[in-house]
Amino acid sequence: MKVDRGWIWRVLLLTSLVATAIRAQDEESDVQISDADELSLNEEELKVLVAEEEEEEEVDVSGKDGGDENVSFQVIYKTPVPTGDVYFVETFDDGSLERWQLSKTVKGDADEEISKYDGKWAVEQLKENRVPGDQGLVLKSRAKHHAIAAMLARPFVFKDEPLVVQYEVNFQDGIDCGGAYIKLLSDTGSLTLEQFQDRTPYTIMFGPDKCGEDYKLHFIFRHQNPLNKDWEEKHAKRPDVDLKKFYTDRKTHLYTLVLNPDNSYEMFIDQSSVGHGSLLHDVVPPVNPLKEIDDPTDSKPQDWDERAKIPDPEAVKPDDWDEDAPAKIEDPDAVKPEGWLDEESDFIPDPNAEKPEDWDEEMDGEWEAPQIPNPACETAPGCGKWKRPMINNLEYKGKWKAPLVDNPNYQGAWKPRKISNPDYFEDLQPFMMTPIKALGLELWSMTSDIYFDNFIITSQKEVADRWASDSWGLKKLVASANEPGIFAQLMTAAEERPWLWIIYLLTVGLPVGLLVLFCWPKVGRAPTRATAALKTASSRHDLDSVLWISSRKQMMATHIRKRTFHRLMWKRRKRRRRKRRVQPIKKTKRPRLPRLQRLLVGPASSASVVMIIKLALCLCCCHICSPLKNNRSR
Ligand SMILES: [Ca+2]
Secondary structure: OOOOHHHHHHHHHHHHHHHHHHHHHHHHHHHHHHHHHHOOOOHHHHHHHHHHHHHHHHHHHHOOOOOOOOOOOOOOOOOOOOOOOEEEEEOOOOOOOOOEEEOOOEOOOOOHHHOEOOOOEEEEOOOOOOOOOOOEEEEOOOOEEEEEEEEEEEEEOOOOOOEEEEEEEEEEOEOOEEEOOEEEEEOOOOOOHHHOOOOOOEEEEEEEEEEOOEEEEEEEEEEEOOOOOOEEEEEEOOOOOOOHHHHHOOOOEEEEEEEOOOOEEEEEEOOEEEEEEEOOOOEEOOOOOOOEEEOOOOOOOOOOOOOOEEEOOOOOOOOOOOOOOOOEEEOOOOOOOOOOEOOOOOEEEOOOOOOOOOOOHHHHOOOOOOEEEOHHHOOOOOEOOOOOOEEEOOOOOOOOOOOEEEOOOOOOOOOOOEEEOOOOOOOOOOOOOOOEEEEEEEEEEOOOOEEEEEEEEEOOHHHHHHHHHHOHHHHHHHHHHOOOOHHHHHHHHHHHOOOHHHHHHHHHHHHHHHHHHHHOOOOOOOOOHHHHHHHHHHOOOHHHHHHHHHOOHHHHHHHHHHHHHHHHHHHHHHHHHHHHOOOOOOOOOOOOOOHHHHHHHOOOHHHHHHHHHHHHHHHHHHHHHHHHHHHHHO
């Protein structure tokens, strides 16, 4: 069987590269064994060492509560301890809810049957990405009212220190419609956690809330009007970022609110700022009412002209303006096509149809054959009465209207006059809110298993950050380690965006196509005279022959022609020298070029370039395939 020698070279090159990669891997795995050999350990000593190593590994990964089969990546977890002054912390890691009080009352604005706060709470580990030893508070019931609260270690009084509130939320089953916000309950003097319900006065409400496609991060505070003593909710403007992923990725996210004595506020998710502003200027409705308001007794005068433009009163309809001209007319130039069948109709009763045997004329009426397209019309340009096609009427102008001109009596848009606001007040310190005495969750959700953890209320952002790194940071670490591989992520992305499949196909198909185009062996052909000549040449000019093999038939033919030409020229010169009886010229040896130069400028330079391109492509393919192979072997 004849095999293209160029293809053999390529296969040998690829094989050597693959073998080198495999050998490098094998050498890595052999290192440990050779280490043991060098230390001259016998089999028993080696077993003891291995057992000790395994024991150490078990201690490392089990943490304080031992290993967990559901945890694919484990870290050593220690219940976090606050590193500064705090008003409230809760980790739930002791598994109890002793500090918390379940509400024993009913919701204020609900029907009696569904008004009970009978939703269940539990202290559990996360369903996914667990940190061994870490537990949190979980909302367990669907479509039920939940209320639970705990007193602060001491009330937070708004003076000259910031308020920092932080906690974790994980929508373990996603979220259809429901909230995961907290309420910081006001120190009203009559606060009873057993009576905690939707109408219990709160100072601040903060946290995620979602229904339908409306993703919110609430920051609401209650402000008292100093004049009439009414309480009003002030809503911070919406965050600037797309919040959807925080509700759908089933990861634990960290929510932080910072209020400063200078009335500025900032909200963070996972320690990244998602919104900031001023309590004075960036809340709705504003804390301070307007100084002036529209006079409610003022009304627009009847003769107030708000028309900026009016029809020109002096314009006159032109005499030749025909308002009655139709928009479309019959085409006067149209001609009936030849062969038009005026007497035939487009549909006829099916001549092959038969009345069904069970047709009851009394019940079903008189039987008629179903209509079918008229076969006579199939070859004709048309059937039935011919009508001229309709075209646009060039004379059509429509209804005449006078052109618009500026209104000389225009007075502008009317506005009521301004008067002083009788309810005006100015509160320049909305930060000075009602002191906070307790933290409560009063929630309703259509999706259960919402996880809460690591509540902290402090005055120092650094304390909250350190608390987060000791708690939420580990959850994030475990979740990152358990992330699906790049292949699974690509599949997930393509499920949401099917057009990505086109990109994938192009990305994979292009290199494969190039590989096949340049590396596939040529189909064997019958040996030619050029091939035979090449074989004889190969023994004398190894390198050139190899290059010729990979070149095309034209190259071989060119070489033969050149050799034949040189031989003829040599014979001719010999004959001339004999005739002229001159001494033969000493043959000067042609200087031999360096190998690379011969490759690039020699007689087979074009073949060399093609070969170099092919080798470069093969090397690229090997380079791409090598890491994939390594990943698979791992
Ligand atoms: Ca915890």
